[in-house]
Amino acid sequence: MNYFSSNFKLGIIGGGQLGKMLLQETRKFDVHTLVLDPSESAPCKIACNEFFVGDLMDFDTVYNFGKRAGVVTIEIENVNVEALEALEKEGIKVYPSSKTLRTIQDKSQQKLFYVDNNIPTAPFSRFAYKDQILTAINNESLSFPFVWKSTRFGYDGYGVKIVKTYSDLDNLTAGECITENLIAFEMELAVIVARSVSGQVATYPVVEMEFHPEANQVEYVICPARISDENAxxxxxxxxxxxxxxxxxxxxxxxxxxxxxxxxxxxxxAPRPHNSGHFSIEASITSQYEQHLRAILNFPLGSTKSKAAAVMVNLVGDENYNGPVAYENIEKILSLEGVTPHIYGKKETRPFRKMGHVTIVNQDLTEARKIAEQVKRTIKVIST
Amino acid sequence: MNYFSSNFKLGIIGGGQLGKMLLQETRKFDVHTLVLDPSESAPCKIACNEFFVGDLMDFDTVYNFGKRAGVVTIEIENVNVEALEALEKEGIKVYPSSKTLRTIQDKSQQKLFYVDNNIPTAPFSRFAYKDQILTAINNESLSFPFVWKSTRFGYDGYGVKIVKTYSDLDNLTAGECITENLIAFEMELAVIVARSVSGQVATYPVVEMEFHPEANQVEYVICPARISDENAxxxxxxxxxxxxxxxxxxxxxxxxxxxxxxxxxxxxxAPRPHNSGHFSIEASITSQYEQHLRAILNFPLGSTKSKAAAVMVNLVGDENYNGPVAYENIEKILSLEGVTPHIYGKKETRPFRKMGHVTIVNQDLTEARKIAEQVKRTIKVIST
Incomplete structure (x- = not known):
């Protein structure tokens, strides 16, 4: 397939910030891009060739959108899978595949997939509805504390709760769910793997994620993770x-x-570019977004080596502000060494809403981590 | 001024490839952008908030465009300067200033400026029209060989010629011009300086430019230049x-x-982002485009240090092809270490037309230079 021909079109489902960063990389290859998003004011609108508004969970919308493209990819998981399946049947390339997406969309299926494939994961139980949890506690097949996860539509800490007491049960939604043992962990890590159409693979360095204690959102992503080579x-x-x-x-x-x-x-x-890979824009020889394109367009994968150590700081709305956004002290953080801001352009802030991120690169990771803390302390996402 | 407010608008005059790379950086700061270009199909159209078509040399067009913006910048020098001057008088910030642009647009004025400011430059003579050159040769105040430059509208080797014999004079255009002694040089170098509204300055490392012998176009840009620290x-x-x-x-x-x-x-x-600074996208802590924005929006400047050594290869149309473009062997260059392509998306190729560039980063400059040669030998910009 000649991706440089104007006959070739890449369809991206979801028009959010990840899509926008992916679109920027499509410019390097001059790929003609189509984007589908439910919102007329999606971030991607400014950076694609053709923009379509529609419901990502609607069969016809997704199907008709995909029919316009040669290759379809996603920047969000909550997409009508039946439509993707129908597109695949008609020879349109869909990456990730409908099958993968179907498994990942359902946390219960995802867990079973790990078990079936001997991929280590925390022990878990499945429940068709919430009341079964109470039964399990009563007959002692489940005990506090545990992690509750809704099987569908969870993201960024939504649909996930730590349940410590009977009263915590009141805050859970009623539908299908899983529970997991609460893991005593040392650290949360992430690894991004790229795999191309022809099966070439490349892994990025292991990163370490530090979570905000209250919001259950990643606060810092540290590359490389401070772990042994063996663990890496x-x-x-x-x-x-x-x-x-x-x-x-x-x-x-x-x-x-x-x-x-x-x-x-x-x-x-997550079967797509990911928050834990934002650091790669500044720090890696090949950014995760360019790599995703190389993989789905079946080009050779690029080097995943780092040019520098990096720490990524998520910029989230201050917990005390709601309304039109303002970035306090952004000038101050710009005067620190190796700081690159990425302001996503959302007009309204809310407590803990993701409003952007900041990457700090440095030859010395300890120094980068220090500057990251300074960034975090200095910049405030407030409202005007 | 609050650049993050939707009331603030940045106007960019010229909608070419440099503008497009600049626009990508405006996303980091979520700046609202306006672009003016004579072509309905300008590369910038896909990446700005508002796009205007019009003649950059027309007073009213440039003036009316500028009136919509809070800060106006350029990505090409050939702009109506009187309009910029009028905008400045009305309090609109124009960077570079109309005065600077007026001096730079005219090569004769540019040379006089260097002399007035004790900036070392090659000796030169000014001529109001071509026939005066012949007179100067006849009275021995000018001798072969020399460099001829049209005072206006030269770029990429156009409007510049080396004159060795009487017959070479026939190929020169008739208008105002300068001649310079032909300098026996070891190397061509470039330095990009950023200077912010408040006068903060930062210089990028000195780069070395290797020219294509026939086309008088830069073929490789090497960072850092292979010169002594003293010369740097x-x-x-x-x-x-x-x-x-x-x-x-x-x-x-x-x-x-x-x-x-x-x-x-x-x-x-050149008072703008420049071909000799493309390497900075991949190799520098702060890319030249982000730096230009920081400077004109009066943010603190970013670090100009390199994360790796880099060589930039210009991708120009093969001399034997004219027509709809195709990129032969692009897959092969993508399998080389540290290679990032930037395809500009021009639909038609011509001999020596700039169609894109490729950056090679590596911790070792010699290795990067080797890979750059391999890239140059491998990829071909041909027509289908």
Whole structure:
């Protein structure tokens, strides 16, 4: 397929910030791009060739959109899978595949997939509805504390709760769910694997994720993770195994726990460019976005080596502000060494809403981590 | 001024490839952008908020465009200067200033400016029309060989010729021009200086430019230049002096000759992001495009340090092809270490037309230079 021909069109489902960063990379290859998003004011609108507004969960919308493209990819998981399946049947390339997406969309299926493929993951139980949890507690097959996850539509900490007491049960939604043992972990890690149409693979360095204690959102992503070479190798192998098990094409971000007794357990995966790979724009020889394109267009993959150590800071709305956004002290952080801001352009801030991110690169990771803290302390996402 | 407010608008005059790369960086700051270009199909159209079609040399077009913006910048020098002057009088910030642009647009004025400001440059003569050259040769105030430059509208080797014999005179256009002694130079160098509204300055490392022998176009840009630290420091000081003399705001690319006897002479300048700074996208902590924005929006400047050594290869149309473009062997170059392509998306190729560039980064400059040659030998810009 000649991707440089104006006859070739790449369809991206979802027009959010990840899509926008992906679109910027399509310029390097001059690929003609189509984007589908439910919002008329999606970030991608400014950076694609053709923009379509529509419901991503509607069969006809997704199907008709995909029919315009030669290759279809996603920047969000909540997409009508039946439509993707129909597109595949008609010879349109869909990466990730409908099958992969179907498995990943359902946390219960995702967990079963790990078990079936000998991919280490935390023990879990499945429940068709919430009341079954109470029964399980009463007959002692489940005990506090545990992690509750809605099987569908969870993201960024939504649909996930730590349940410590009976009263915590009141805050859970009623539908299908899983529970997992609460893992005593040392650290949360992530590895991004790229796998191309022809099966070439490349793994990025293992990154370490520090979470905000209240919001259950990643606050810092640190590359490389401060772990032993042995653990790093082990984590990369697990990620590669996961990607191969899915027969995946494109990026797969594999999130893991490093437990207190040194085990690595897969927590969840995202089959697309991922927050844990933003650092790669500044720090890697090939950014995750360029790599995703190389993978799905079946070009040779690029080098995943780092040019520098990096720390990524998520910029989230201050917890005390709601309304039209303002970035306090952005000038101050710009005067620090190696700081690149990425303001996403959302007009309104809310407590803990993701409003952007900042990458800090430095030849010395400890120094980068220090500057990251300074960035975090200095910049405030408030309202005017 | 609050650049993050939707009331603030940045106007970019010229909608070409440099503008497009600049626009990508505006996303990091979520700046609202306006672009003016004569072509309905300009590369910038896909990446700005509002796009206007119009003649850049027409007073009313440029003036009316500028009135919509809070800050106006350019990505091409051939712009109606009187309109910029009128905008400045009404309080609109124009970077570079109309005064700087007026001086740079006219090669004769540019040379006089260097002389007035004690900036080293090759000796030259001014001629109001071509026939005066012949008179000068006849009365022995000018002798072969020499360099002829049209005072206006030269770019990429157009409007510049080396004159060795009487018959070479026939190929020159008739209008105002300058002639320069032909400098026996060791190397051509360039330094990009950033200077912010508040006068903060930063210089990028000195780069070395290798020219294509026939097309008089830059073929490789090598960062850092393979010169002594002493010469590098000297070149950076000359560039800083030039930027200060213009009281410049934004980027100034200063091209120089390193002569056989070790002198540095300023050849010409460009008051904007420049081909000699493309390497910075992949290799520098702050890319030249982000730096230009920081400078004109009066943010603190970013670090100009390199994360890796880099070689930039210009991708130009093969001399034997005209027509709809195709990129032969692009897959092969993508399998080489540290290679990032930038395909500009021009639909038609012509001999030596700039169709894109490729950056090669590596911790070892010699290795990067080798891979660059391999890239150059492998990829071919042909027609289908």
């Amino acid at each position: 190798k082990k984590a990369q192998l697990i990620a590669l195994k996961t990607s191969a098990a899915f027969n995946h094409v494109g990026l797969l971000a594999v999130e893991m726990f490093l437990t207190k007794n040194g085990d690595l357990l897969v927590n969840e995966v | 420091k000297k070149a950076q000081l000359i560039a800083l002096k030039t930027s200060a003399a213009f009281n410049h705001v934004g980027l100034l690319a200063v091209e120089m000759f390193l002569t056989k006897n070790g002198d540095l002479l300023v050849n010409e300048v």
